[in-house]
Amino acid sequence: MTERGDGGFDLGDGQRPDPDIPSQAELDAEDMAELAKRSSADRDQTGLYPVRRGDPGPAPIPLVKHAVGCFWAAAVAGAICMVYGFLNLGTIKDLLYTRLLDGVRDDPGNAAPEDQISGISSTFPPVMLVLIAVFLAVEYLLLVNTAKHNSRGVRNVYLSVVVVHMMCIPIGIDLLFAYDGLSVVIVVLGWAQLVLLALSALCTLRKEVNDWLPAPNKVRPGTGFGRR
Missing domain, CATH: 1.10.10 (Arc Repressor Mutant, subunit A)
Structure with a gap:
């Protein structure tokens, strides 16, 4: 061979x-x-999955001080609104009931059914007031853990929750506090809470924060759900 x-x-x-x-x-x-x-x-x-840095260093000032400071200011404003709302809960229910009843008379086609007005006016105010505390508690945990765990994903969830919260604030102000018989200061505090939450969210988007957080995962063509 x-x-x-x-x-x-x-x-x-x-x-x-x-x-x-x-x-x-x-x-x-x-x-x-x-x-x-x-x-x-x-x-x-x-x-797709970059190697995580060993030690990212201390969290940047815009995240641990500016964002947190704006959040606490928003939390104080929200807490005042919540306490005021519970102290005047009976009045708010009556005012909301009257508004809904007027809506049935003025525009019955777009108003709530008359037989449901009593239930809505009794249930909606306390639920909205409790949601203030729920939103603030969730946002605080997300903001703190963004800095603690150096997590871009947690930061993004924080931003999402803040956006939803900000969308709810104008509705809550209008239905709970925008009445002649209630203090206009609470309305101002409600809008102040919205602005402060927006500032807190913007602080987490600062360049220093983005540079400190780990790089986002890349999405390549063909790696989505439709890949076979």
């Missing part, structure tokens, strides 16, 4: 090896292709 120049072997007496058995050169080529494929997959995996 002698080796040919193409990496195969002659068995002697003019016999050729089985054509189904790959030559050494073909095996080497397959190995190289497999290694190249694995290297490409490893690079893609590294790009």
Whole structure:
């Protein structure tokens, strides 16, 4: 048996090896292709899930002081509104009932059914007041854990919750406190809470904060839910 120049072997007496058995050169080529494929997959995996930094350093001032300070100011404003609302809960229910009843008379097509007005005016105010505390508690935990765990994902959830909270504030102000018989100071505090929450959220988007947080995962074509 002698080796040919193409990496195969002659068995002697003019016999050729089985054509189904790959030559050494073909095996080497397959190995190289497999290694190249694995290297490409490893690079893609590294790009999608970058290695987390060991020590990001102390949290930046805009996150731990400015954002937190604005949040606490918003929390104080929200707490005052909540306490005032519970102290005047009976009055707020009566005022809301009257408003809803007027809506039935003035625009029955777009108003709540008259037989449901009593239940709505009794249930809606306390639920909205409790939601103030719920929103603030969730936002505080998210904001603190953003700095504690150096998490971009937690920061993004904080921003989402703040946006939802800010959308609810004008509705709450209008339905709970925008009456002649109630203090206008509470309305001002409600709008102040909205502005302060917006400032807190903007502080978490400062360049110093984005540079300190880990890089976001990259989304490559073909890596979505539709990939087969």
